[in-house]
Amino acid sequence: MSNEKKNVGKMLLGTWDTKTVVGVAIGAALFAVLMNYGGIRVFTNTSLTTAMIVVPIVAGLFGPLPAALVAGLGNVLADLIGGWGFWFDWSIGNFVMGFFIGLLPLYGAKIEDGIFQVKHMIGYVICVLLGNVVGFGLVTPVLTVLFYSSELTITWAQAFTANLSNIIVQVVVGIPVLFLMAKRNAKKSNLSTED
Amino acid sequence: MDLNKRLFINIIPGNTFLDKLSGTTKVRLFFALVILLVATWDMRIILPALAVSIVGLVSIKPNKKLVLGLVGFVTLMNLFNLFLVWVVMPDSGANIVGASTLLFRFSERYVVTAETLWYFAVRFLKFMATFLISLTFIQAITPSEMAAGLYSVKIPYKVATMVSIAFRYIPEISRDFSDIKISMQARGMELDPKKTTLLERLKQNVVILVPLIIVSFDRVGNIANAMDLRGYGRGKTRTYYSEHEETPNDRKMKVVYLLLYVALIAVIIGRIFFPGEFEVWAPWI
Numbered sequence: 001m002s003n004e005k006k007n008v009g010k011m012l013l014g015t016w017d018t019k020t021v022v023g024v025a026i027g028a029a030l031f032a033v034l035m036n037y038g039g040i041r042v043f044t045n046t047s048l049t050t051a052m053i054v055v056p057i058v059a060g061l062f063g064p065l066p067a068a069l070v071a072g073l074g075n076v077l078a079d080l081i082g083g084w085g086f087w088f089d090w091s092i093g094n095f096v097m098g099f100f101i102g103l104l105p106l107y108g109a110k111i112e113d114g115i116f117q118v119k120h121m122i123g124y125v126i127c128v129l130l131g132n133v134v135g136f137g138l139v140t141p142v143l144t145v146l147f148y149s150s151e152l153t154i155t156w157a158q159a160f161t162a163n164l165s166n167i168i169v170q171v172v173v174g175i176p177v178l179f180l181m182a183k184r185n186a187k188k189s190n191l192s193t194e195d
Numbered sequence: 196m197d198l199n200k201r202l203f204i205n206i207i208p209g210n211t212f213l214d215k216l217s218g219t220t221k222v223r224l225f226f227a228l229v230i231l232l233v234a235t236w237d238m239r240i241i242l243p244a245l246a247v248s249i250v251g252l253v254s255i256k257p258n259k260k261l262v263l264g265l266v267g268f269v270t271l272m273n274l275f276n277l278f279l280v281w282v283v284m285p286d287s288g289a290n291i292v293g294a295s296t297l298l299f300r301f302s303e304r305y306v307v308t309a310e311t312l313w314y315f316a317v318r319f320l321k322f323m324a325t326f327l328i329s330l331t332f333i334q335a336i337t338p339s340e341m342a343a344g345l346y347s348v349k350i351p352y353k354v355a356t357m358v359s360i361a362f363r364y365i366p367e368i369s370r371d372f373s374d375i376k377i378s379m380q381a382r383g384m385e386l387d388p389k390k391t392t393l394l395e396r397l398k399q400n401v402v403i404l405v406p407l408i409i410v411s412f413d414r415v416g417n418i419a420n421a422m423d424l425r426g427y428g429r430g431k432t433r434t435y436y437s438e439h440e441e442t443p444n445d446r447k448m449k450v451v452y453l454l455l456y457v458a459l460i461a462v463i464i465g466r467i468f469f470p471g472e473f474e475v476w477a478p479w480i
Binding site for chain 1: 283
């Protein structure tokens with residue numbers, strides 16, 4: 001039991017070797033660039049952005065905490081180069097969302113071993129919905145009240161559009177990408193034995 | 196605006212006053228100013244901060260044409276954002292500043308009040324000041340100074356490395372992004388927003404994304420191996436080559452940022468324990 005607990009803890013944290021550090025860094029840079037240029041504006045500071053697709057990719061490669069860091073850190077960096085001001089409430093909301101999306105191995109999807117089937121896809125969709133609703137429907141508005149109390153009406157409108165556009169991108173583009181990644185890894189490892 | 200020119204960072208420090216400060220001083224000063232600007236909606240704090248940011252930006256002698264282009268772009272973007280805020284909440288001044296003095300009326304819902312305009316002015320100047328401070332910071336710091344500075348505020352060094360690598364690779368990735376976009380256009384992909392539908396545009400963005408992700412994550416292995424070969428991640432602590440000893444100028448700026456932190460704590464305590472009835476202060480209320 002304790003061994004299993006340790007495994008879950010390790011799974012949530014991910015292994016913090018140099019490759020993870022660099023992977024998260026590049027992921028965050030990619031997130032920041034795409035947030036600035038790879039999107040279609042829907043509402044103030046909210047767009048149908050392809051940046052959101054970086055999160056499931058990093059989740060598949062490195063795990064939940066790296067995915068969360070990519071989203072949070074990437075958002076801060078995007079704010080730094082974007083010029084629309086810093087919105088730490090949204091960065092933290094993104095962090096929470098990234099963590100939920102990163103929970104892939106929790107329900108048995110192992111991208112590095114090529115395991116990503118229909119039931120994992122359903123799990124992924126549930127995680128995407130949960131992550132967006134908890135991240136932008138709960139965490140961000142609460143923090144908005146704490147940090148910038150006057151902005152709540154805007155935040156609700158933004159949260160609604162952001163949720164909708166993120167879910168569209170993460171589900172419609174995310175599932176095929178994760179599936180392809182798993183398929184690519186599966187080819188490497190599934191050696192068939194000769195009869 | 197051209198992406199290559201929009202994102203530019205320094206690898207080699209320059210020789211102006213701000214450039215010569217140590218990474219620690221730069222990062223602490225930046226944090227103090229940015230958090231102060233996030234925490235406040237008070238014109239009496241925002242205006243001096245804006246003045247400081249303009250002085251800071253001019254003092255590092257940036258490329259004038261580039262900076263003017265950027266400032267123009269960000270101004271337009273923020274004005275457009277304000278317009279959208281007005282569409283959603285036409286009378287936002289009433290809740291936020293605390294009165295509505297009617298100036299102009301388009302329809303039952305769409306009105307322009309003096310308080311809304313004041314709130315928008317505060318909001319606009321707040322974001323412009325934040326942007327100019329960020330721009331100055333980006334221009335005055337190198338990636339390894341940034342890592343050193345973040346480490347000095349007790350951020351784990353692996354996270355500090357992460358931020359500095361991400362910062363270092365943002366220009367590279369945006370260059371790849373525009374290269375891929377141009378080569379896709381050369382192959383006949385229509386990217387003009389006026390000529391394509393929303394779904395089509397999303398599809399095209401994904402088409403640009405696939406090679407970009409492959410190219411970017413291909414780098415990870417190379418960089419990680421290079422770092423491992425140099426013994427990265429062996430020790431529990433880390434020192435930075437780019438971090439020099441405190442100069443007299445660093446000591447002077449230390450007084451400045453310590454004062455800023457005192458002001459920041461005062462602002463936050465003021466907002467938590469003595470919240471005014473309305474968020475934004477206006478001289479006539």
